Amino acid sequence: MKAIAYYKNLPASNAEALLDITAAEPAPGDHDLLVDVHAISVNPVDVKIRANRKAKDGQPEIIGWDAAGIVRAVGAKASLFKPGDRVWYAGAINRPGANSERHLVDERIVGHMPKSLDFAQAAALPLTTITAWELLFDRLQVLDNAAPSQRSLLVIGAAGGVGSILVQLARQLTGLTVIGTASRPETQAWVRDLGAHHVIDHSKPLVEELKRIGFNEVSYIAGLNQTDKHFPQMAEAIAPQGKIALIDDPVAIDVRLLKGKSASLHWEFMFARPLHGTPDMIAQHELLNQAARLIDDGTLRTTLGEHYGKINAENLRRAHAFIESGKARGKIVLEGF
Numbered sequence: 001m002k003a004i005a006y007y008k009n010l011p012a013s014n015a016e017a018l019l020d021i022t023a024a025e026p027a028p029g030d031h032d033l034l035v036d037v038h039a040i041s042v043n044p045v046d047v048k049i050r051a052n053r054k055a056k057d058g059q060p061e062i063i064g065w066d067a068a069g070i071v072r073a074v075g076a077k078a079s080l081f082k083p084g085d086r087v088w089y090a091g092a093i094n095r096p097g098a099n100s101e102r103h104l105v106d107e108r109i110v111g112h113m114p115k116s117l118d119f120a121q122a123a124a125l126p127l128t129t130i131t132a133w134e135l136l137f138d139r140l141q142v143l144d145n146a147a148p149s150q151r152s153l154l155v156i157g158a159a160g161g162v163g164s165i166l167v168q169l170a171r172q173l174t175g176l177t178v179i180g181t182a183s184r185p186e187t188q189a190w191v192r193d194l195g196a197h198h199v200i201d202h203s204k205p206l207v208e209e210l211k212r213i214g215f216n217e218v219s220y221i222a223g224l225n226q227t228d229k230h231f232p233q234m235a236e237a238i239a240p241q242g243k244i245a246l247i248d249d250p251v252a253i254d255v256r257l258l259k260g261k262s263a264s265l266h267w268e269f270m271f272a273r274p275l276h277g278t279p280d281m282i283a284q285h286e287l288l289n290q291a292a293r294l295i296d297d298g299t300l301r302t303t304l305g306e307h308y309g310k311i312n313a314e315n316l317r318r319a320h321a322f323i324e325s326g327k328a329r330g331k332i333v334l335e336g337f
Contacts, residue, residue, distance in 0.1 A: 004019065005062045013317075029104070032074070032105065032107065034071070036070045040333070064091075066125075068088040068119040075107075086113040094271075108274075109281060111285055123335070124330070129291050135268040136166060140266065152219050161303060179196065200212070207236050221242070221245070235257035244263065306329075
């Protein structure tokens, strides 16, 4: 089968950073689905792993953690899907990725694809939807209740993949006042269009920007990028007993800044459940199904930002380079082999 992989950790600009290869056909394990991959999207995690994870024993490393496709076969103990079902999922970081014609994934982290979306539109969403959903409802423990509230959520990096769906979830499913950050006119317009009540500029001091729109503090903060840079401002802006959740990889932050407010810090890593085989792993199946219903009834929408054409090494290298530029708005999607 066709696949895209790497053998060496190289810059995205290098022609060998990602290569078109022929890979062995996979066979499903007990709880696996064998999926014909129709579309994929590219996430920062793809870029980080391509740059840092070593290929083992000269074997090709296939990455990619966002896919939409059709079930070809199911494992002996799989019961949630049947061949022919249209599915969407992000997969598991400790298994080969979905940058291949066919892919194995545990059915407990797979959802039925939204009926109203095509494969490219659907592939833009699984990883970021799981991340945003878990961050908002599991880590920050915000109530799934749209009743008006006096509480507020600051989303730092709201125009990116996770931010684009987090803003929608918070606006549509909670009573929070949603404040997004973006630094360029086009990304600020994108965040407003997704439903943020306010948009501020994260290239300026966050505390000053919040005061400019009438907020001395916020109840919750989602730190989606540049936490190293923003953390002192986040600690100043968080309300007493507030909650902060992070998804990026700051080198060092001084968590003591939160002590005086009894504020709490949480990490969201959407691969934790499949990586450790947690007893509640099936929660990702359930939330993807719920998200699909919300898309089909018009509550949520796809966050597809750019369509880069066919799934091949050249287009994937372009996508990785654009992700590295930090200028992405929404998600980059590729479709078909």
